[in-house]
Amino acid sequence: MIKRGYWDIDDILADEEPIMVQVTKTIKGAGFLNPESGELDLNEHTRFTIPLWLAENMATRELAKIELPKIFGESYLNILEADPRIISLKDRSNYFFEVATKLNDFLQDGKFITPLQKVFVARFVHLYNEITHNSDPKIIKKLTELERDIYEKGMKTTREFFDWRERKFDIIRSAQHVVNNAKRFKLK
Amino acid sequence: MENEITLPESEFFAENTKITIIPNFKHAGFQILSGFYGPLRPSVAIEVPLWLGVFLKRQQKCRIIPPAWMDLQVLKDKFEEERKKEEFSELDFYYMEVSSLLLAHAKEDIPNHVLICRLIQDLQDLRTSKIRNSLQKITVENLYANFKDIASIELQAIRRLLPATYDSIDYMRKTENND
Incomplete structure (x- = not known):
């Protein structure tokens, strides 16, 4: 599930997703943020990508403007809505829904989040079937x-059910990490 | 994953249901946490927790009377009812766990146990496909499916997936309502 928190690793990684911004005010001495330009200052109207967390901070200080990533643009959404099931969202962003939620929260632009919910549910239904x-x-x-987490939980449950139905849990076995440890000691 | 209920744990809860046994030994009774069970007299039926019944059965100290729903005719009727109905039919909440335990440890006390075993599996398959079908129908506008009278085992199959999914959608919705 989507979580938000200071210690949540997925939240931190989602904050690392690159976002295109346009600088609205020249920032003295901040050229290192855009090493490609090779200049000392970050000039006005420069477009470059920075992590989401930095983009949000710059935008709140009105130093830069966030551009809505293409993956949430209308044409991409139309492709997604046509058949949400077979499209690889991982190629677009590993934290597609998280980034969408964060951006929507920040930009207050509800255009893309409603179709994305539809896409998420359609993909979940397909996933459950799989x-x-x-x-x-x-x-x-x-x-x-996010979807991989759901998939793995589901597969684990399915495996567990078949094991249980054959009553494999009646036999007491050593825990997996004990077995792994024993293997490690054997190798030495 | 540690804070989730696993199937053996769910079976552990099922072992608290009561079952009738006919002991073949004499004993003053058992004082256990859930109460006092006894006195036990040979060939006098008595109700005990399932785990105690199975424990005694494995030592050949009693005969287990299967619960009323674990009867060939009752199960056949249930199966027919299940097939005709759109929603789930009413069954014992722990029907899979109880029948699995009894079929594993007290086969000889259950008449037609082979047929019953097969029927229960068919029933379970039918109910699983019902869950699948109702989940295939959910959309954003109509997110919720009716799982009334769902049994423990079927609940385990979806409890790790559905809440996580609904939470994620709710989370996305919350940001939508901001504007």
Whole structure:
């Protein structure tokens, strides 16, 4: 699930997603933020990518303007809505939904979040179908971090159910980390 | 993952349901946390927790009377009802756990246990496909499915997925309402 918190690793990683910004005021001595230009100052109207967290901070201080990433643009959304199931969202952003939520929260621009909810539900329904039919594990390549978490939980539950039905839990076995430890000691 | 209920744990809860046994030994009774069970007399039926019944059965100290729903005819009727109905039919909340335990440890006390085992599996498959079908129908506008009378085992199958999904959608919705 989408979480937000100072210590949440997924939240931190989602904040690292690159965002295109346009500088609105020349910032003296901040040229290092855009090493490509090779200049000392960050000039007005420069367009460059910085992590989301920095973009948000610059935008609140009115030093830069966030440009809505292409992946949330209308044409991309139209492709997504046409068939949400087969498109690889991982290629667009590993934290697609998280970034969308953050951007929506920040920009107060509700245009793209409503279709994305539809896409998320459609993809979940498809995912659940895949989980219960024990399908091709290649699907994992198309999933974002959020969906992969759901997929793995689902697969774990399915595996656990079959183990339970064959009563494999009746036999007491050593815990997995003990087995792994034993292997490690054998190698030495 | 540590704070989630696993299937063996769910079975552990199911072992608290009561079951009737016919002991073949004499004992003053058992004082355990859930109460006092006894006195036990040979061939006098008595109600005990399932785990105690299975424990005694494994030592050949009693005969287990299967619960009323674990009967071939009752299950056949349930199966028919399940097939005709759109929603779930009413079953024991722990029907899978109880039947699995009894079929594993007290086979000889259950008449037609082979058929019953198969019927329960068919019933479970039917109910699983019902969950699948109702989940296939959800959309953003109509997010919720009716899972009334869902049994423990089926609940376990979706409890890790659905809440996480709904939380994520709610989270996205919250930012939508800001503007």
